[in-house]
Amino acid sequence: MLESQRTWIHSTISLTLIAAFLYLQLLVSHKLILGHHQHVTIKKQPDLPLRFRSDGTFKILQVSAKEAQKQQEKEREKLSGEENGDYIDVLNMGFVSRKENAGNVHEAGDISLEAGDNIFGPSTSDAAESLFQVFGPAMESRLPWAAVLGNHDQESTMTREELMSFISLMDYSVSQRNPSAEVSDPSNEHLLADIDGFGNYNLNVWGAPGSHLANNSVLNLYFLDSGDRAIVDGVRTYGWIKESQLSWLRGISEVYQGQNQGKDQSADISFLSPTPPALAFFHIPIPEIRQLSPKEIVGHFQEYAACSSVNSGVLQTLVSMGDVKAVFIGHDHTNDFCGKLSGIWFCYGGGFGYHGYGKAGLPRRARVIKVELGKGEKAWMGVQMIKTWKRLDDEKLSKIDEQVLWEQQS
Secondary structure, eight states: OHHHHHHHHHHHHHHHHHHHHHHHHHHHHHHOEEGGGEEOOOOOOOOSSOBOOTTSEEEEEEEBOOOBSOOOHHHHHHHHSSSOHHHHHHHHHHHHHHHHHOGGGTOOOSEEEEESOOBOGGGOSOHHHHHHHHHHHHHHHTSOEEEEOOSSTTSSSSOHHHHHHHHHTSTTBOOOSSOOGGGSOGGGTHHHHHOOSSOOEEEEEEOOTTSTTTTSEEEEEEEOOOOSEEEETTEEEEOOOOHHHHHHHHHHHHHHTTTTTTOOTTSOOTTOOSSOOEEEEOSSOOGGGGGOOGGGEESOOOSOOOOOSOOOSHHHHHHHHOOEEEEEEOSOTTOOOEEEETTEEEEEOOBOOSSSOOOTTOOOEEEEEEEEEEEOSSSEEEEEEEEEEEEESSTTOOEEEEEEEEEOOO
């Protein structure tokens, strides 16, 4: 009897100590503070899954080179005519807010995509603070947003891994540090541990509500980390997409090959491709972009493409996959053109942020991508058309260079 009482007393004490420990941890966690006294909170989740609207459209807003935080004094004077760096903050955030809300031009996207160089690391003393600044408008919109890294993001107080982990935990972000097992082909699971870079992931966009494809991905979005800097044969160059990333990408694409075969045969299958089309997003352009001439593009070719000296076979991989219809890149701020390489359109987003370099007289701009479903006899079908254009930071948010990137052949 005494032994059982001792056991009961010891168990009670142990449970009390555990409860007290957990309570203290809870109190401490509420005291944790990030920069500028922002208390740790639970991430606010976006409405998921991503899906087409009931009108059969899905719109993407691509912004490139926000590069938050102060840059060189000469750049400030050239852009704003004032020495106060805070004035550029107002310009930068004002354009972001107008574009990501843009109710006056009905341009609100279903998702916004940040195409790298989100912060300008060398002049950023606190990477976390800058990330809150640059992604603030996206979070305030309460719409899903995603990001990849550029070559400047890690030059502050966070590594690339820490940056992508942090971004993935921000409100309404659908970004991922790297792919998770549930979206990968089980036969390729070993690649998950060995994949190069941070920010390699894919997102599925489901069909319109009420259609027979409402619970199926009809559009895939691929994101890749194109790296930052590297030394090749003693010469400094930009990063590139590695073979491990391309192997992962091929595996993901294979999962969707022929996905729509065998669908409801009673349905109108016009505009229904056996494999859902895909769009790819990364920061640094591939070397082949330099092969394009000004006569072959839509938009402005205003600076030499700053890409890696290493050609890792990205273009060949995308062509062999067959599902990627267009690729969207950043990096070169004053380039905003689209050009076709081996049947795939490669499009710059154009300079967006006022902290990065620009060109006098050239308004900042953002790219809009609109994907439209085909209309069957009774319901929306698969993707019929992919279009793009740009919005300028002028008084009218002018729309320029509208073009069709891909259209399903019936």
